[in-house]
Amino acid sequence: MKQLHSPALYGWSVFDESRNLDFHSFLWLREEGNVVIDPLPLSSHDQMHLDALGGVSLIVVTNSDHCRDAENIAKRYHARICGPLAEQETFPIHCDRWLTDNEVIVPELIAYTVNGSKTPGELALLLTEKTLITGDLIRCHLAGSLCLLPEAKLADKNKAQDSVRRLVDRCNVETVLTGDGWPVFQFGAEALRKLIASF
DSSP, X not given: OEEOSSTTEXXXXXXXXXXXXXXXXXXXXXXXXXXXESOOOOOHHHHHHHHHTTOOSEEEOSSGGGOTTHHHHHHHHTOEEEEEGGGTTTOSSOOSEEEOTTEEEETTEEEEEEOSSSSTTEEXXXXXXXXXXXXXXXXXXXXXXXXXXXXXXXXXXXXXXXXXXHHHHHOOOSXXXXXXXXXXXXXXXXXXXXXXXXX
């Protein structure tokens, strides 16, 4: 796994040839038990690395299209899985906990719901007040410039845009770690404001 902008954050990725961009997963190290977000399958190298870093106690899945390898990783480490409450009735895997808007998952990690994406109640996660982790709605196809999920895939464009505005009002972040595309490691709040200005 790759070290990110904090000693407590790692990530691993898979390149999607059909979209010409990377899909990302994230690991947050914490003494009370590590948290993994939207976990992709692990290579043997990354599996050994994760073992060495203490495994996983909690998995957060931001939306049903990002279940990825959550079930297998949860089984290996006896980890609990959290998912968005709005998808409770149709979620494809078992979740131990359903998350709602403005919910503290564990200390320093807050779930916010974003509406209008391709799945209902998608989660965006605010970590230590300075890092925003996004699922599908907010992405970065061009390095340094955030964008939304393509309009054809949005359930409701206006709701999606309003959700981004609400995130900006709540968060003054330095970093945006996107589920799809490039990360924005610096001036994250500015990148989000530029995204809103493009609407």
